[in-house]
Amino acid sequence: MTLPTPINLTVLGDAGVGKTALLLSFTLDLFSSTYLPTCIEGLVAKVEKNSQSFEIHLYDTPGGNYDEVCRVLYPDKKDRLFINALHPTPDVVLVCYSVTSPATLQSVKDKWVSELKKRLPGIPWLLVGTKIDRRDNVKPKPPGLLTQEEGVAAAETLGAMGYLECSSFTQDGVKAILDEVVMAPRQPREEKKKKKSSCLIQ
Ligand SMILES: Nc1nc2c(ncn2[C@@H]2O[C@H](COP(=O)(O)OP(=O)(O)OP(=O)(O)O)[C@@H](O)[C@H]2O)c(=O)[nH]1
Numbered sequence: 277m278t279l280p281t282p283i284n285l286t287v288l289g290d291a292g293v294g295k296t297a298l299l300l301s302f303t304l305d306l307f308s309s310t311y312l313p314t315c316i317e318g319l320v321a322k323v324e325k326n327s328q329s330f331e332i333h334l335y336d337t338p339g340g341n342y343d344e345v346c347r348v349l350y351p352d353k354k355d356r357l358f359i360n361a362l363h364p365t366p367d368v369v370l371v372c373y374s375v376t377s378p379a380t381l382q383s384v385k386d387k388w389v390s391e392l393k394k395r396l397p398g399i400p401w402l403l404v405g406t407k408i409d410r411r412d413n414v415k416p417k418p419p420g421l422l423t424q425e426e427g428v429a430a431a432e433t434l435g436a437m438g439y440l441e442c443s444s445f446t447q448d449g450v451k452a453i454l455d456e457v458v459m460a461p462r463q464p465r466e467e468k469k470k471k472k473s474s475c476l477i478q
């Protein structure tokens with residue numbers, strides 16, 4: 277299968293899980309501890325892998341007010357569009373939750389993955405646990421911190437290509453996500469279908 281050039285990547289997940297922060301850390305090596313509105317366009321990440329150069333075009337989405345936006349824009353349609361209609365169809369999707377918030381993983385299960393499968397069936401997607409620095413850096417530990425094992429299990433149950441986790445704050449795991457993204461569209465669909473279980477990608 278030919279790798280699309282560029283690779284179009286989008287992110288999904290609840291408000292505040294760190295999607296915009298992740299896209300910024302892919303490209304600008306920048307972290308902002310204040311909330312940045314989802315209005316950053318035109319970001320391109322460049323990746324070298326196996327002596328090949330890849331360009332990943334990044335498309336952000338807002339996690340908040342999703343239902344309200346859909347209600348206004350698509351009052352008659354049951355089928356809802358979760359990505360900006362002006363953006364190209366993504367080649368790979370990162371479905372994100374924060375390891376500090378079980379509710380955001382629950383939304384992945386209840387909302388984001390079903391929307392994704394409905395709108396873009398068969399698209400390669402990765403489950404991404406964000407904010408892993410908060411497992412170590414916050415004292416006392418926030419209640420309900422999610423483990424790596426829970427991420428792996430969710431990815432397997434939901435049919436993701438795999439599970440990755442990261443911190444945009446420390447950059448831990450960020451490059452590994454891009455490395456996996458450039459490989460994703462190369463996997464033949466048949467191979468993906470046959471794959472029985474997801475795994476933690478390190
Ligand atoms: N500690 C820590 N904070 C993070 C991390 N990633 C994001 N944040 C913080 O979490 C908050 C929300 O991050 P955003 O990237 O704006 O979240 P979002 O998913 O884009 O939110 P919406 O655009 O509303 O859907 C900001 O205050 C970020 O600084 C991380 O890896 N570690």
Ligand SMILES: [Mg+2]
Pocket residue numbers: 295296297312313314336337338339
């Ligand atoms: Mg955002």
